[in-house]
Ligand SMILES: Nc1ncnc2c1ncn2[C@@H]1O[C@H](COP(=O)(O)OP(=O)(O)OP(=O)(O)O)[C@@H](O)[C@H]1O
């Protein structure tokens with residue numbers, strides 16, 4: 201697996217707007233909502249600033265004994281508060297809603313893209329890494345898009361309007377109070393970055409602590425038998441101590457943040473008091489206005505802190521934005537070529553004998569022609585493989601582990617594409633046929649069949665979504681799965697549990713077989729389970745397979761002697777090459793690897809099954 205896919209939280213980088221270009225496009229359908237949010241943010245900013253102005257009026261009215269003016273301020277105050285409350289409720293609602301919708305859209309598009317990508321993409325990316333793209337990255341971007349819009353609009357409007365109000369009243373005091381803003385900004389930003397980085401370190405170390413716990417609990421028997429307790433304790437002590445230090449650093453920054461901001465604000469308050477007193481005495485401003493200056497001297501920290509926080513969050517989301525962009529812009533390597541797409545568009549008909557690409561629907565021959573393949577192109581694991589198969593023929597692939605059997609069937613299924621050579625469907629390169637048509641003609645049963653959470657019927661129908669209940673029952677009957685399904689508590693409506701845990705391996709295989717045959721595939725691919733099932737199920741499965749394979753092209757990675765023996769051709773695959781090929785008796789006669797395998801393994805295994 202490629203390195204780098206484990207590094208989820210990259211350190212803060214310089215800010216690049218271009219990183220957000222692709223994800224910002226998800227906001228476009230909701231532009232109206234964003235504009236509304238900005239308008240509401242401006243209203244909130246304006247009304248919040250109105251409150252201290254009202255206080256100033258009340259104080260001045262009290263100072264001059266103007267009771268009428270003081271009373272007049274009451275309804276104005278009530279009105280301001282009512283509008284503020286309504287506006288705050290409105291924006292929480294709007295921002296929450298738009299974030300949820302943007303997150304949904306990003307998730308949907310990322311998921312669609314993941315579904316289109318070829319197996320090779322998944323080979324190098326751990327499942328956990330992909331899961332975080334669909335969960336934490338999507339949510340992070342969507343949340344920031346909503347809240348940052350709101351906070352940045354509110355914060356900048358607040359600072360701007362406060363500045364205007366202050367400078368209109370008293371230039372000197374305004375310069376003192378507004379002079380604290382750059383200091384607040386620098387301090388706010390400095391602490392936010394430190395807090396974010398230390399929080400990340402703690403999180404990272406914490407996951408290491410969890411992993412260590414997990415390993416030592418799971419591996420407790422091995423540890424004890426190998427007398428490794430002391431080593432383990434030492435390792436654990438080291439990560440735990442690291443986490444303690446990092447947590448303490450984080451706590452320290454957290455503890456210093458608010459007091460630092462407080463000190464800067466009190467500089468503004470002290471300056472305003474120092475010069476303000478003189479100005480009141482000189483009659484430049486009233487006491488009410490002075491109290492307003494002092495209020496703003498402490499209030500300004502709010503918008504500055506929020507903006508510093510949001511800017512840091514945006515910066516920290518840059519890596520998420522880049523990863524999502526990367527995923528969305530990854531073009532599937534295995535997909536219909538331009539020529540195929542043109543042919544599909546040009547044909548557009550639905551004659552019974554033709555596929556959507558206008559070529560024959562029925563497959564009469566599959567041919568591998570000098571196929572060489574490597575998961576990494578410079579390291580081939582299959583060399584110059586050639587083979588021709590016709591309907592009704594069953595090919596059994598046998599050979600040592602890692603030989604290349606699964607690779608051959610993966611290529612046949614077009615999960616990967618040959619590095620050299622071609623795979624032909626009749627006379628056409630499989631790459632010149634419609635991918636979705638071709639894969640709909642394949643029936644695949646994997647070694648460990650995967651069932652989805654849901655009922656037995658739903659799992660069978662997964663092979664052809666429009667299949668009727670009768671068709672589901674027919675497919676089950678064809679593979680002889682009907683007997684056991686009828687015995688289940690709710691028959692076809694029985695829940696199989698997550699991944700099919702409520703069924704036995706043999707039962708899962710029978711359902712997977714039914715799911716594969718329900719679409720009436722022309723090419724049947726099966727990786728036989730090595731895990732032993734009971735003799736009765738074994739016999740059922742064997743019987744089922746024989747009925748399924750009739751008239752089809754079949755590739756079976758075979759472990760059971762019964763399957764191998766009845767195959768039309770057995771291929772021995774070793775080190776990426778076909779070393780022997782023929783029928784059971786022929787291969788025994790050659791006295792090569794197959795004969796050896798038969799003597800050492802297959803016979804005894806089969807006898808064991810019968811025992
Ligand atoms: N996704 C992959 N990425 C990289 N290398 C792979 C991948 N899958 C298989 N290989 C390698 O390709 C070679 C052939 O593997 P393959 O799975 O085809 O063997 P196999 O004959 O099916 O073995 P088994 O009987 O154990 O299933 C092996 O060396 C294996 O390590």
Ligand SMILES: [Mg+2]
Pocket residue numbers: 605606607
């Ligand atoms: Mg395999």
